[in-house]
Amino acid sequence: MKKQEYIDIWIWAGLSIAQIEWVLCSILGIWKKELFLQHEISSKHIYDAQQMFFKLASWESEEYLLETANFYGRDFYVDQRVLIPRNDTEVLVSIMLKKLLRDIDIKNMSYIDVGTGSACIPVSVILEMHPLKFExxxxxxISQDAMDVASENIEKYAPWKIELRESNLLSGVFHDNFSEKKLCISANLPYIKDGDYANMDASVVRNEPNRALYGWAQTWFELYKELIKQCFQMKQVHKIEEIHLFIEIWFDQKQVSQRYLQEMWLSFEYFKDSSNIERVIYITNF
Ligand SMILES: C[S@@+](CC[C@H](N)C(=O)[O-])C[C@H]1O[C@@H](n2cnc3c(N)ncnc32)[C@H](O)[C@@H]1O
Structure with missing residues (x-):
């Protein structure tokens, strides 16, 4: 049988074009751009392809197997060392862009993404803001494994624009000399609390890195509280005049966050996702 006949059968069996292309490239050892060429398909190739399709079916997270995830219109390299970028996080990016492009003066401002994972947030923010740029x-x-993935994506999209550093929250930039007096900070930190672990989707628990998801905490907000404390310290030590902090939260976490932000006398604004749930907080007045 010819290659196209196999492709027709696989499409008929319900496989996506992306899956078929990826499997064909893997078994034939070719690049995607070479797929249109004629290739001999042996019975060994077909056996290998079937094994891969079984794997695809059992993995459930296609992004890990295909090693790519689309985020804000760009393909990011991903594997099991990082969280698969979520649509929810695109809400965070679009809120940031609206604020940064319309309401905030970014002159003399530096930008920090905390818990960067695949680096999908800073790459998207920085490329979408072009030609405007941060100082x-x-x-x-914090995870060296995740940093290896982030560096691939930074290298691909913005090698000279983003400096990747190992860091526990803001500790990695704490001793930098920020001559600019304004900071924009984004963070999508682990926010699944202890009790919710058992209710997670099985494929998420099995495949995605624990460190990316679980706060190992009572309220989940502990890590963000620590980040907020560090923002106050940064402001004091570096005499920062303005800090604009954007964070993503879980759908049941409005109350606990609101209470804390009020206690700290911070200004804050909640933003909803397409399901009308508050998922992003913009925090200022540190
Ligand atoms: C929910 S994932 C988000 C990844 C990426 N920002 C995104 O939106 O797809 C959280 C990330 O924070 C990192 N992380 C966890 N604790 C951290 C800490 N204390 N300091 C810095 N990064 C941390 C994890 O390794 C993980 O990559």
């Missing part, structure tokens, strides 16, 4: 931009991450 300096940092992507911070």
């Amino acid at each position: 300096q931009s940092f992507a911070l991450e």
Whole structure:
């Protein structure tokens, strides 16, 4: 049988074009751009392809197997060392862009993304803001494994624009000399609390890195509280005049966050996702 006949059968069996292309490239050892060429398909190739299709079916997270996830219109390299970028996080990026392009003066402002994972947030924000740019931009991450993935994406999209650093929250930039007096900070930190672990989707628990998802905490907000404390310290130590912090929260976490932000006398604004649930907080007045 010819290659196209197999492709027709696989489409008929319900496989997507992306899955078929990826499997064909893997078994034939070719690049995607070479797929249109004629290739001999042996019975060994077909056996290998079937094994891969079984794997695809059992993995459930197609992005990990295909090693790519689309976020804000760009393909990011992903594997099991990072969280698969979520549509929810695109809400965070679009809120940031609206604020940064319309309401905030970004002159003399540096940008820091905390818990960067695949680096999908800083890459998207920085490329979408072009030609406007920050003085300096940092992507911070605690996991060395995740940093290896982030560096691939930064290298691909914005090698000279984003500095990647190992860091526990803001510790990695704490001793930098910020001559600019304004900071924009984004964070999508782990926010699944202890009790929710059992209710997670099985494919998420099995495939995605624990460190990216679970706060190992009572209220989930502990990590963000620590980040907020560090923002106050940054402001004091570096005499920062303005800090604009954007964070993503879980759907049941409005109350606990609101109470804390009020206690700290911060100004804040909640933003809803397309399901009308508050998922992003913009925090100022540190
Ligand atoms: C929910 S994932 C989000 C990844 C990426 N920002 C995104 O939106 O797809 C959280 C990330 O924060 C990192 N992380 C967890 N604790 C951290 C800490 N204390 N400091 C810095 N990064 C941390 C994890 O390794 C993980 O990559």
